[in-house]
Amino acid sequence: MKTIERYNPRVEEPRWQMAWDDAQSFVVDSADPREKYYVLEMFPYPSGRIHMGHVRNYAMGDVLARYKRAKGFNVLHPMGWDAFGLPAENAAKQTGSHPKTWTYANIDAMRKQLKTMGLSFDWTREFATCDVEYYAQQQKLFTDMLKAGLVTRKKSKVNWDPVDETVLANEQVIDGRGWRSGALVEQRELTQWFFKISDYSEDLLSALDGLEGWPEKVRTMQRNWIGKSEGLHLLFEIVPDAKTVATTIEVFTTRPDTIFGASFIALSADHPLTAELAAKDPALQAFVEEVHRQGTATEAIEKAEKSGVFTGLRVQHPVKPGETLPVYVANFVLMDYGTGAIFGCPAHDQRDLDFARRYDLNVIPVILPTGADAASFVVGTEAYTGPGTAYHSEFLDGLAIDAAKKAIADHFAARSVENRPQGVVQTNYRLRDWGISRQRYWGCPIPVIHCDEHGAVPVPDDQLPVVLPEDVTFDREGNPLDHHPTWKHVNCPVCGKPARRETDTMDTFVDSSWYFARFTAPNAQTPTIPGVANSWLAVDQYIGGIEHAILHLLYSRFFARAMHKTGHLSIDEPFNGLFTQGMVVHETYRLGSGQNGEWVAPVDIQIETVDGERRASMLKTGEPVEIGSIEKMSKSKRNVVDPDEIVRTFGADTARWFMLSDSPPERDVQWTEAGIEGASRFQQRIWKLLHESIEIAAMSPSGATPAAEIDAISKLIHRGVHAVGENIEGLRFNSAVAQIYELSNGLAKFAASLEAAPSANGAAILSEGVAKLVQLIAPMMPHLAETCWAALGKSGMVADAGWPAVDQALLVDDTVVIPVQVNGKRRGEITVPKGSPNALVEKEALSLEAVARMLDGKPPKKIVIVPDRIVNVVV
């Protein structure tokens, strides 16, 4: 066997990338009559460099796209840039570069990097959300939504990020801190634009049930976020008091069945009535201020004891005539859920109980746990929230909780105060409207003009787009658009009198809420071409990180509905299949030992195994290095591996292969040197196998390999093709990879046997097998596959070759090996024709020496035979 030159990805990869480009292999035509398939990976923010997470994400999408293409689908697989956002402005402040220049330079750099990966994107559809052509259409969507009543402007308490100097949506506040800056969020009153996502609370919730192609986890997270609860909206009459003109307090409860156990009312510190009372009550005022200081961070909430201040007011007990309840302001009542006021039933709510114990309020049990004794049941320090039946509750006595809820709801519905029923059944949602105003420059301008006379007027279509001015400065705090000398001064579209442009821009999550639709007609003069968009959508498989489980995915679902309502789409759910991939993680390394050593990068160290123990040291100095925990790749821990570097050293195919091979795609994958080297070795093994098969074929041998052996190889091939396809369909890329290994190992072994005993039929089946193997690896290692395909002398490109057909007959054996168990333990196996009658299988099984030994001359108690699968002899 002559020496084969090593496969050189550095030469082959750019060559094939050019070939695909020249042939426009991945440019897709919406008019193509074949069945469509839309694969989409979450588009990146153009930070400047791609990272391994991108490589993993796009490798997965590309395998699916190339596979579906090979299966004959018309595949849409686009790429673009989520290009608005704060980092561009921060860069402007720090380096003086213009956000636009910075962003487009980053896009150019990242596009170049992505192109070295050989991804089958239709680059003709590429756009960035900061392209005026894109955000112009977004402004059109905004004005359409405004006209359709899906947008409102209201003064509200907002989350203010003091570092990023902007408003954040509730979804963007994590543990009381800004999701980007990490700064403690403050509460401010501002007038903001809102998308009325809460109009769709119920729909967004119930439609989750139909999203069977989504991970259960994401659906659960969205369900919790929307947070539906059903209960009763109750009116409590205030005992007339000079302190206030108010006559009722409204309360929302999910436990109206415990009304007979009510012992106090608690108002939020932000309740309007609280404000009214606090104005004349310094002690109350002080308490309100203290609550505001406490903050909403997780730690603060956990530490904070329940506390409150008695207002002096009392309300009538709604079902115990003559009794009254004290009204408190309490620190644990939230203004933005329900009505901002609760009735406290200490016996059956832990918070209420804590509060009642502190202020010595009544604790009246009204739900008796199933099986408990009414005379002896007491509530101590733990509230009882489990099932039971009502007692101490007059007309509710003896009813189970659900029945009691219904009975009390009926009771209140019948009563009224000033012609209003005293209690109505109500459904509450946690989901708030989506505040989209951002006091930043680098975003899509909100297309509205404020006129003293006509209020907020949407910019008319013929004056769109509202283009971001480029001559802005970042040398002082606040919004550059607001500082701009002329930009905001315009005339009112209605009356023509001087007016002011809205200077807020949209939350960048708006940009990413409809880009998937824009890809279907990226150059259209309208947001979408509905016919085209509807023919492509929904996205068949969407792939991205779990971190978008709520924000982006919920907003996109809302946008699809909003675009449906405004006539730009006719679907409601944008993503049929959703796959959330795991992260790329890596060991961490620190100088010396202990927790304080400086982080060091993987490239600066070497690792040896001494007595089975891995030891690390600095490459240059030999200084000992502590091997730390495995963490998500991050700059701060210096455990980042640069994809560029990997592509340069090993090639894109190797990087892709490794990202797909080791771990199930939904789990984290650990980057290791050994792993990437293993992937590289496999690439060379394929290359070698290919040349062996070519040489064997060229020898034109005259011998013949026994038919049984040929048949076995043939089956190996067809089973491999079948299994790899099935695994890709199920996104089990690691299993697909394992199947490819198995096939290539089998073929290599067969090739070795042919070298010893050459044969014509053997050479033929080997060639066939290798060609199919090349087709199987094509979605994962497309460059290597093209090179092999060409070396095999095949015409055209493997990218256009389709998926090999599977001969179903070869998937089944005519003889089967059946394991034989005795009492559930394997003791041997028999080989019988497939479909053998049980009598024969039984006879064969019992004739096994091992079975006879276990039986020890006694007849078996029972024999279980699963045809063609297993025999179990019970002794």
Added chain:
RNA sequence: GCGGGCGUGAUGGAAUGGUAGACAUACCGGACUUAAAAUCCGGAGGGGGUAUCCCCGUGCGGGUUCAAGUCCCGCCGCCCGCACCA
């Protein structure tokens, strides 16, 4: 606290209720080499006999079943999400 997920060799992991550990990595032995790397061949869950056999083994304890990594019940541990939501 609530919700979701996971727990299998040294490691990543595979296994429609039907031969546990496919495939890969690391490791060990051998071949080739002056040597190393690369490559090729072989070994390997643990324990015992050391042949072709036996026992144990998928976090722990029970259960269902002819048969359990897989299903059910109860624990333990880890990860993720949400959380003063009335």
